[in-house]
Amino acid sequence: MADAPIIPDEAEVRARWGAFQWNDDSKAKRDAILSRYPAGREQSASIPLLDLAQRQVGAETQTQGWLPVPVIEFVAREIGVPYMRVYEVATFYTMFNLAPVGRFHVQVCGTTPCMLRGSDDVLAACKNKGLIKGKTTPDGLFTLTEVECMGNCSSAPMVQINDDNYEDLDYDRTIAILETLANGGAPKPGTQEPGRHTVEPKGGPTSLTAMVTENHDYRDEWNVAAQGADA
Amino acid sequence: MPKVKVDGVEIEVPQGATVLQACELAGKEIPRFCYHERLSIAGNCRMCLVEVKPGPPKPQASCALPAAENQEIFTNTPMVKHAREGIMEFLLINHPLDCPICDQGGECDLQDQSIAYGRGHSRFDENKRAVTEKYMGPIVKTVMTRCIQCTRCIRFAEEVAGVEEIGAIYRGENMQITSYLEEAVSSELSGNVVDLCPVGALTSKPYAFEARPWELRKTLTIDVMDAVGTNIRLDSRGRQVLRAVPRVNDDVNEEWASDKTRHAVDGLVRKRLDRPYVRRDGKLHAVTWDEAFAAIAAVEHGGSVAAVAGDLVDCETMFAAKALLKGLGSSLLEGRQTGMDYDTSSLAAVNFNTTIAGTEEADAILLVGTNLRWEAPLVNTRIRKAIKKGAKVFAIGPETELTYKVEWLGADLSVLGNLPERVTEAFGKAAKPMVIVGGAALKGAHGAALGLVETLGLVKDGWNGFNVVHMAASRMGGLMLGYAQPAGISALYDAKLTFFLGADECDHARFTGFKVYVGHHGDRGAHHADVILPGASYAEKSGTFVNLEGRVQRGERAVFPPGDAREDWTIFRALSERLGQTLPFDTIDELRAAMALDCPELATLGLKTFAWSAPALGTVAEGVLEGYPIKDFYLTNAICRASPTMQRCSAELVHGESFAEAAE
Numbered sequence: 001m002a003d004a005p006i007i008p009d010e011a012e013v014r015a016r017w018g019a020f021q022w023n024d025d026s027k028a029k030r031d032a033i034l035s036r037y038p039a040g041r042e043q044s045a046s047i048p049l050l051d052l053a054q055r056q057v058g059a060e061t062q063t064q065g066w067l068p069v070p071v072i073e074f075v076a077r078e079i080g081v082p083y084m085r086v087y088e089v090a091t092f093y094t095m096f097n098l099a100p101v102g103r104f105h106v107q108v109c110g111t112t113p114c115m116l117r118g119s120d121d122v123l124a125a126c127k128n129k130g131l132i133k134g135k136t137t138p139d140g141l142f143t144l145t146e147v148e149c150m151g152n153c154s155s156a157p158m159v160q161i162n163d164d165n166y167e168d169l170d171y172d173r174t175i176a177i178l179e180t181l182a183n184g185g186a187p188k189p190g191t192q193e194p195g196r197h198t199v200e201p202k203g204g205p206t207s208l209t210a211m212v213t214e215n216h217d218y219r220d221e222w223n224v225a226a227q228g229a230d231a
Numbered sequence: 232m233p234k235v236k237v238d239g240v241e242i243e244v245p246q247g248a249t250v251l252q253a254c255e256l257a258g259k260e261i262p263r264f265c266y267h268e269r270l271s272i273a274g275n276c277r278m279c280l281v282e283v284k285p286g287p288p289k290p291q292a293s294c295a296l297p298a299a300e301n302q303e304i305f306t307n308t309p310m311v312k313h314a315r316e317g318i319m320e321f322l323l324i325n326h327p328l329d330c331p332i333c334d335q336g337g338e339c340d341l342q343d344q345s346i347a348y349g350r351g352h353s354r355f356d357e358n359k360r361a362v363t364e365k366y367m368g369p370i371v372k373t374v375m376t377r378c379i380q381c382t383r384c385i386r387f388a389e390e391v392a393g394v395e396e397i398g399a400i401y402r403g404e405n406m407q408i409t410s411y412l413e414e415a416v417s418s419e420l421s422g423n424v425v426d427l428c429p430v431g432a433l434t435s436k437p438y439a440f441e442a443r444p445w446e447l448r449k450t451l452t453i454d455v456m457d458a459v460g461t462n463i464r465l466d467s468r469g470r471q472v473l474r475a476v477p478r479v480n481d482d483v484n485e486e487w488a489s490d491k492t493r494h495a496v497d498g499l500v501r502k503r504l505d506r507p508y509v510r511r512d513g514k515l516h517a518v519t520w521d522e523a524f525a526a527i528a529a530v531e532h533g534g535s536v537a538a539v540a541g542d543l544v545d546c547e548t549m550f551a552a553k554a555l556l557k558g559l560g561s562s563l564l565e566g567r568q569t570g571m572d573y574d575t576s577s578l579a580a581v582n583f584n585t586t587i588a589g590t591e592e593a594d595a596i597l598l599v600g601t602n603l604r605w606e607a608p609l610v611n612t613r614i615r616k617a618i619k620k621g622a623k624v625f626a627i628g629p630e631t632e633l634t635y636k637v638e639w640l641g642a643d644l645s646v647l648g649n650l651p652e653r654v655t656e657a658f659g660k661a662a663k664p665m666v667i668v669g670g671a672a673l674k675g676a677h678g679a680a681l682g683l684v685e686t687l688g689l690v691k692d693g694w695n696g697f698n699v700v701h702m703a704a705s706r707m708g709g710l711m712l713g714y715a716q717p718a719g720i721s722a723l724y725d726a727k728l729t730f731f732l733g734a735d736e737c738d739h740a741r742f743t744g745f746k747v748y749v750g751h752h753g754d755r756g757a758h759h760a761d762v763i764l765p766g767a768s769y770a771e772k773s774g775t776f777v778n779l780e781g782r783v784q785r786g787e788r789a790v791f792p793p794g795d796a797r798e799d800w801t802i803f804r805a806l807s808e809r810l811g812q813t814l815p816f817d818t819i820d821e822l823r824a825a826m827a828l829d830c831p832e833l834a835t836l837g838l839k840t841f842a843w844s845a846p847a848l849g850t851v852a853e854g855v856l857e858g859y860p861i862k863d864f865y866l867t868n869a870i871c872r873a874s875p876t877m878q879r880c881s882a883e884l885v886h887g888e889s890f891a892e893a894a895e
Contacts (some may be wrong), residue, residue, distance in 0.1 A: 009412055069412065082395035084411045091400040 007098050009069045017057075017068040026056045030078070042079035046089045049075045050096055063140070064105040064162050066097035094147065101143040102136040104181050107160040111149040117156035118170060125174035141182055154199040155191050164189035168196065235302040250293035250304055251279050259306045262315060262344045264322075264429045265381035266294035269485060270390055276322070276381050278344065280314040281306050290314040312348075319349040322379050325360040326430070333377065335431030337444040341379065362407055367397075368415030369879045369890065370422045370490050371433050378408055378432035384424040391487065393615050393634030394418040408432070415883055415890075418634075419608050419864055422493040426476065426486075437494050437876040438474045442466070451478060452786030453776045455543045455704035455769040456491045456868065459484060459587065459609045460778025463492060465770055465789040472496045472770050472789055482588045482838070483778065489608040490880065491865060496770070498874030502753045504765035505794025515763065520795065524809040526762050530728045530745045537563035537726035540714045541733030541750065542703035542868055544799065545774025545786075546833055548732055548749075548766075549705065549712050550826040551803035551814065556730075558812030565720045566709035568737035569860070571670070572719030573677045574848055575710050579841035580681060581673075582707070583610075583780040584695035585665055586838065591616045593696065595661035597654065597687075598626035599647065599680055601669020602859040604633050606702050607779065610667075623657045628671060628856045644672060644852040647679040658687045665689070665696040670860040673699065678848030690843055697845075700779060702860065702867070704769075707777035711830050731756045732799065733766065735869045749799055751792070752869035764806075765796035768870060772798040773819060775826075781839040783832065 022030055029052055037044045050067060053075050058065025067090050076086040090096045097105070106126060110119050123146070130137055131144040152158040155167035159174065166177050168191045180187045191198065210216040232243050235250075237257035244253040249272070254261045264276035272295050280290035282305040290310055298304075305311060323345065330336045362375040380399065385408065388397040396411045396418070410416050425435045447466035454461035454475065462478040475496050477488035507523035508515040518526075536559045538552040553564055567573075575581060585593065590613040603611040615635050618624060626637045627646060640646050640654070658664045664687050668680045681697070683689060689696035701707060709715070716722040723729060724741045731739075733750035739759035748760035751768040771792040775785045792798065797805075800822055807814040816822040827834030865881040866872050882888040 007412075082411075084395050084398040087411060088398045088400055092402045 007069065008100075013068050014070055017070040020053070020057075020068075020071045020074045022052075023056060023059075026052055034079075043081045043085065045079050046075070046081070046086055047093070049078060050086070050090055054096060061100070063103050064097070064101050064143070066100050100136070102140050104142050104161050106131060106142055106144045106178075107147045107150070108144065109148070109150045109152070109156070109158050109160075110146045113149075113153040114157040119157040121171040122157050122159060122169050122174045125171045126178070129175065129178045131178075142178070152199075155193075155196075167191045167199075168193040233298050233300040233302070235298050235300075235304060237304045238306055244298050248298045250281060250283060250291070250296040250298050250302070253298040253302075254281065254293060254304060254306055261293055261306065262348050263294060264340060264344075264379060265383060267383055267386075267427065270383060270386040270427075273382050273386065276379065277318045278315065278322070278348075280311060280318065282308050282310050315348040316350040319345050320353055320355075323349070323353055324355045325376075326379060327359060327361075327376050329377070333374070333431040334372075334434040334439055335377075335428075339431060340429035360404060365407070365409040366413040366415070367410045367433070368417075368421060369876065369883050370436055370494060371416065371425060372436035372439050373433055375407060375409075375432055377430050379430055380406055380408065381429055382408075383427040383429070384408060384433060387424055387427055388416065388418065388421075391423070391612055391615070392418040392420045393612075394421075397424070417884055419489050419491070419604065420487060420612070422490045423477075423487050435474065435493075437497060442468055442473050447473060448789070450770075450787050450789035452769070452789060453704075453774075453784045454488065454492045455776065456489065456495055456871070457607055458701040458704055458706055458779040459607050460704065460776055460782060460784050461488050461492050461609065462784070463488060465496070467770075467789045470790050470793070472499050482586070483782065483784075484609050485612075487609055487612065491867070491871060491877065494876040494880070495871045495874045497876055498752075498870040498872070499768055499770055500793075501875070502869075502873040503793050503796070504751055504753055504757060504763055505792075505796050506765060507795065508757075508760070508763040510761045515760075520764075520805070523762050523764060524806055527728070527745075527747055527806065528809050532559070532727035532744070534560035535563075535725070535727040535744070536561040536730075537565070537723040537728070537744075538714075538730040538732060539568060539720065539723060539734040539737055540564070540566035540705050540709045541568070541731070541735060541756070542705055543769055543870070544705045544732045545769070545772065545776055546705075546708040546712060546826065547772075547774055547819065547822055548799035548803075549709055549714060550829065551800040551822065552730055552732055552749075553712055553714075553829075554814050554825070555803050555807050555810075555812065558807060558814070559810065561726075562713070563716065563723050563726055564709075564712070564714040565716050565723050566703070566705060566714035567719060568734055570719050570721065570738075571674060572717065572721075573673045574846045575715040576846045577841070577844045578707075578710060578781070579695075579843045580677075580697070580845050581699045581701075581710065582841055583667075583698045583700060584841075584843070585698050586780045587613055587778075590614060590665065591620070593617045593661075593663045593665035594620075594622045595657045595664045596622055596624045597658070597664075597666045597683075598624065598628070598633075598637070599666060599668045599676060600628045600644070600672025600856050600859070601626075601667055601700050602628070602631050602633070602671075602861065603667070603669070603700065604631070605859070605861045605864040606669055606700050610700065610779075625654050625657070628669075629858055631859070642856045644676045644679065644854050644856065647676055647683065647852045648850065655687070663694050663696065665698065667698045667700055669700050670702055671856050671858070672852075675854045676852035679850050679852030681845045681848060682850035684845060695843060697843075704776050704778070707779060707781055708775065708833070711777060711832055712826075731760065733869070749802055750869070751796065752873055754869035754872060756869075764802050765792070765794065766799040766802060767792040767796060771796075772800075775823070775833060777833075777839075781832075781841060783836050783839060785836055 033048045053071050054065040076083045131142050136143040157169050158167040173192045177187045234243050235253050242257050261279045263279045265273045274292045274295035279293045281293045283291050284303040365373045385397050389395050396416050424433050450465045454463045461484040462480040463475045465472050466474045479486045506517050509518045509526045540549050624637045627640045629642045630639050727744040731748045735754040735756040746760045747762045748756045749764045749766050751766050770789045773788050804814050832839045865877045871877040
């Protein structure tokens with residue numbers, strides 16, 4: 001069911017955000033963003049400016065940030081396009097929040113690779129920490145969303161919290177991350193598997209082994225192999 | 232001019248044509264939903280798939296594929312048939328099976344094409360998606376579950392109406408077409424999305440559940456709501472006109488119509504005058520025709536007779552009244568009810584000379600005191616097209632939203648005599664410059680605007696860039712028939728006997744003599760009348776109308792007038808006999824023959840060009856424009872004022888009352 005959009009547009013939202021303006025920090029960034037596009041093509045800045053606005057709203061509300069309708073309209077005026085065109089963009093991309101979220105927006109990937117590698121445990125951990133899908137915890141800390149593939153399949157399962165990915169999760173690691181965040185700490189982003197750096201294969205690399213410690217030029221070896229094939 | 236082969240037949244197509252257009256030229260029907268001749272190409276419905284060689288071995292969307300030299304196109308291969316069946320099945324996955332309760336039933340592209348190109352059954356066993364209804368205003372009713380997301384409405388709003396308030400929000404399965412925050416669409420052309428919608432997602436709100444298309448009798452006629460002369464078709468059942476839809480005429484309205492044209496028709500059955508009335512002791516009493524005529528015959532006018540033409544009357548009515556007045560020894564005729572007294576010695580100087588279609592070619596445009604969006608919405612869309620081709624637009628008058636970028640030069644008319652350099656520079660470079668003078672400026676700046684013909688070089692070989700926008704359907708016809716006095720309507724105030732031909736906008740209290748109202752609605756004119764003779768509205772008579780560019784057009788009768796009401800010219804014919812000045816025509820054809828003798832331009836249909844000559848008028852313009860003549864687009868005449876739909880539009884779109892329905 002494609003439901004009626006639940007987008008807050010009440011008098012309170014208008015009253016709170018109607019006077020939204022860039023702060024000094026955002027103003028500099030806005031100028032940098034707009035300078036990337038030629039005159040007359042300001043519409044291209046829709047996405048970066050919406051992101052900038054969402055971050056500023058986040059900074060002002062101590063959350064991950066969201067886009068109240070008056071802020072969307074502010075961005076539209078900023079680039080001189082009709083409200084509808086920017087509104088379409090804001091509703092299209094799931095990274096723009098159209099309703100308030102908590103300080104940490106926990107986005108658990110539930111797509112097939114993550115599911116096979118145990119995203120159900122990750123969701124169970126979230127549930128046991130009091131997170132409910134689509135809702136914000138009463139203390140305003142966490143908002144839980146289940147999302148589709150975030151492109152971290154080789155270190156599945158994963159969760160994206162605000163700007164960082166946490167990978168190779170299981171039940172306990174998820175609990176640990178959520179607790180660290182709740183206590184004001186900063187967990188290590190990336191893979192949580194001890195000894196793993198990025199997404200290299202388990203048990204050590206099987207290809208490009210000469211590259212593990214230092215840069216290595218393979219081209220000569222390829223040429224030898226190619227000549228062998230020709231002969 | 233590429234040569235292509237369509238199903239083995241070689242044809243030559245224009246440069247830049249698409250494969251779909253090539254197929255059409257070859258006489259092949261290509262099914263489509265999102266493609267529309269007058270909108271940009273979207274290519275998202277995929278219904279127009281054909282096989283093209285050379286090219287990838289898969290069907291291609293013909294609407295977005297340019298026709299190229301030596302292309303071979305196949306529209307009837309098994310691959311194409313299979314592709315169409317597949318697309319149709321996909322489109323119907325989420326489309327509800329509610330045709331029996333859908334207003335589009337019987338004139339639905341999806342219905343027709345699924346019969347012609349579909350497979351007849353579906354393999355989809357899951358639940359269908361449902362979408363909540365969206366509020367789009369008083370004209371458009373939505374049933375969004377039926378939407379197939381062709382995006383024609385979005386493209387129309389953006390490209391033609393110029394009101395970017397419709398869009399698609401969310402994505403994928405959740406994509407929904409809506410107006411911004413579900414507010415009413417603030418366009419005076421919003422009704423056109425109903426015609427554009429290939430399914431029943433956007434239907435007409437006032438016409439909801441009124442009739443099925445096959446029950447309706449279709450009559451081709453001309454609209455009278457403004458001076459554009461929109462070609463319309465009136466769909467009627469029994470004695471009632473149920474809806475008005477535009478016809479295609481590329482010279483006039485393309486295939487659009489304003490909301491007023493479409494939806495004022497429900498005023499045709501309300502507040503109607505259906506029997507004669509005579510005022511006795513200050514009160515109107517219903518009488519017979521005979522008594523009403525007797526009351527008029529009793530007036531001792533001594534030749535002081537006048538006729539005021541209303542905005543909606545046809546040339547036949549005006550000519551019959553003119554002939555009667557001639558018999559009574561008078562020529563006090565006037566149609567400009569609001570007191571305008573511009574010079575009419577040269578019709579070219581008060582005509583839209585560039586023509587409506589010609590407007591598209593202009594490259595510099597100056598609007599003088601005209602809110603075109605309300606005065607002639609379908610001329611406004613042409614200016615949008617001209618801008619798309621690179622035209623620059625300047626405007627003099629109070630600032631208003633015209634749906635396109637305008638450089639405002641202030642509301643002071645004196646600027647006409649001293650145009651800023653950027654204007655003269657733009658006009659100096661322009662090959663086809665254009666000045667459009669509206670009703671607000673005609674009073675004080677007609678001469679000054681005519682002066683621009685010289686200074687800006689508006690009239691040249693094959694191009695006449697001087698234009699006047701009229702707002703009344705009867706105006707050009709009236710001017711051709713002599714409905715104009717040098718002093719304006721004030722010359723008629725002292726007539727002993729005045730005929731008001733559906734004239735509701737004038738100041739009736741200023742008329743001192745006996746007032747006879749010949750018209751169809753119980754509006755302002757009827758309230759002041761001493762005798763009311765019930766006439767026929769534009770839907771109830773065959774009438775000739777001249778639009779603002781001098782195009783003579785004729786409409787047919789759709790329904791009969793109610794009660795004792797008669798076609799207006801027959802009223803004058805009957806009355807003339809009673810007054811002893813029998814008019815020399817007994818049929819409408821005889822009347823038209825007599826009219827052709829009086830005014831040869833009205834003898835034939837089509838565009839009349841008036842030889843250019845400008846009257847010598849003072850070229851000094853003074854005064855500041857306070858506003859535009861039309862204060863409320865939706866309530867400009869008696870039919871609109873009687874129409875509940877127009878009242879609602881006025882309240883909601885002009886006066887900002889809220890009617891938004893609560894979400895269910």
